[in-house]
Amino acid sequence: MSQSLFAAVEMAPRDPILGLNEQFNADPNPAKVNLGVGVYYDENGKLPLLKCVATAEKQLVEAAKPRGYLPIDGIAVYDKAVQGLVFGAAHEAVTSGRIATVQGLGGTGGLKIGADFLKRLNPAAKVLISDPSWENHRALFTNAGFAVEAYPYYDAAARGIDFVAMLAALQAAPAGTIVVLHACCHNPTGYDLSPVQWLQVIEVLKSRQLVPFLDMAYQGFGQGIAEDGAVIERFLEAGIDFFVSTSFSKSFSLYGERVGALSVVCESKDEAARVLSQLKIVIRTNYSNPPTFGAQVVATVLTTPALRALWEEELAGMRVRIKAMRELLVTKLKAAGVKEDLSFITRQQGMFSYSGLNAAQMQRLRGEFGIYGVDSGRICVAALNEHNIGAVAKAMAAVV
Numbered sequence: 535m536s537q538s539l540f541a542a543v544e545m546a547p548r549d550p551i552l553g554l555n556e557q558f559n560a561d562p563n564p565a566k567v568n569l570g571v572g573v574y575y576d577e578n579g580k581l582p583l584l585k586c587v588a589t590a591e592k593q594l595v596e597a598a599k600p601r602g603y604l605p606i607d608g609i610a611v612y613d614k615a616v617q618g619l620v621f622g623a624a625h626e627a628v629t630s631g632r633i634a635t636v637q638g639l640g641g642t643g644g645l646k647i648g649a650d651f652l653k654r655l656n657p658a659a660k661v662l663i664s665d666p667s668w669e670n671h672r673a674l675f676t677n678a679g680f681a682v683e684a685y686p687y688y689d690a691a692a693r694g695i696d697f698v699a700m701l702a703a704l705q706a707a708p709a710g711t712i713v714v715l716h717a718c719c720h721n722p723t724g725y726d727l728s729p730v731q732w733l734q735v736i737e738v739l740k741s742r743q744l745v746p747f748l749d750m751a752y753q754g755f756g757q758g759i760a761e762d763g764a765v766i767e768r769f770l771e772a773g774i775d776f777f778v779s780t781s782f783s784k785s786f787s788l789y790g791e792r793v794g795a796l797s798v799v800c801e802s803k804d805e806a807a808r809v810l811s812q813l814k815i816v817i818r819t820n821y822s823n824p825p826t827f828g829a830q831v832v833a834t835v836l837t838t839p840a841l842r843a844l845w846e847e848e849l850a851g852m853r854v855r856i857k858a859m860r861e862l863l864v865t866k867l868k869a870a871g872v873k874e875d876l877s878f879i880t881r882q883q884g885m886f887s888y889s890g891l892n893a894a895q896m897q898r899l900r901g902e903f904g905i906y907g908v909d910s911g912r913i914c915v916a917a918l919n920e921h922n923i924g925a926v927a928k929a930m931a932a933v934v
């Protein structure tokens with residue numbers, strides 16, 4: 535008998551987060567809590583359906599919008615709406631047509647389209663990601679064919695950013711190096727650059743002719759939609775070409791629809807048209823066209839003033855709830871006897887806390903208490919609520 539085609543195929547390692555989810559689902563412990571996956575849950579531990587989303591969906595269904603159009607065939611309403619949100623509709627870069635924007639399958643899709651395009655543009659370029667970073671950054675850029683290295687970011691001792699080392703690493707990078715930066719709510723650490731530090735980073739990126747790739751997966755979860763977006767404005771002011779990937783998975787609670795985007799800021803309208811034509815080839819040869827419904831929902835919300843206002847309100851509600859959970863976690867940890875300075879928990883931005891617990895402690899949390907976080911120490915604060923936070927704090931206090 536001839537050997538099977540797949541005889542030599544090895545079992546791939548489990549995705550660290552998705553693997554944790556599988557383990558969580560299989561755990562019979564009724565008190566289990568999932569703080570692993572990066573998802574926003576409401577005060578009852580449920581995935582929210584935003585009112586702005588429900589309204590837009592209803593409108594689209596009632597209007598019986600045809601599903602037959604192909605978004606790749608021209609700048610769709612969605613692409614314009616995204617540009618308005620990310621860069622400001624009135625900004626000269628938008629009105630002059632200097633930005634090429636395409637819909638991505640979530641933020642991941644935006645990153646992948648950008649990575650594939652960059653690989654064609656400059657195959658020898660190296661990619662730098664933060665140490666640590668969202669675990670898929672390294673895998674995604676490696677799979678796109680790049681050598682991926684890390685620049686220093688997290689300083690465990692200082693519970694913050696090792697900015698001097700970060701800047702030095704960028705200064706030492708060869709021209710053309712692609713630098714992936716978290717625009718806000720750094721995943722996993724929760725520590726963001728200050729406005730002054732951003733200006734210093736932009737200066738180095740510009741003078742060293744590096745290629746900035748901003749990953750904006752949590753706009754609105756830090757300080758606010760406009761506040762979190764201000765960093766994009768600083769890049770525009772610097773007059774450099776850069777990439778931005780956008781995700782609406784969290785900010786619209788629309789994970790399953792896979793809505794995101796890639797924007798490439800160019801020097802001229804003509805350049806943007808040529809870049810756009812190349813991005814379309816990347817898309818066309820992968821999956822032809824993105825799905826349209828989720829993107830229409832987001833575009834409807836962003837372009838309908840009442841729904842846009844409702845979205846801002848609902849997003850602010852999510853942000854405030856996360857902040858309240860951070861404060862409550864500190865209170866409960868202290869009540870459970872933890873003596874160390876916990877102020878870092880309320881200094882962190884976004885959905886995650888880099889708790890400082892080590893892998894052994896995280897494994898004890900899982901094995902003894904049914905509390906699932908990532909081995910790196912990352913927990914999703916947005917999965918905490920009044921019902922589970924007491925048990926989580928007690929368990930954390932028990933393992934430290």
Ligand SMILES: Cc1ncc(COP(=O)(O)O)c(C=O)c1O
Nearest residue numbers: 572640641642668721751781783
């Ligand atoms: C930093 C970062 N970038 C990108 C993504 C991907 O977003 P999406 O789920 O929209 O693909 C995530 C999601 O976890 C993320 O944390």
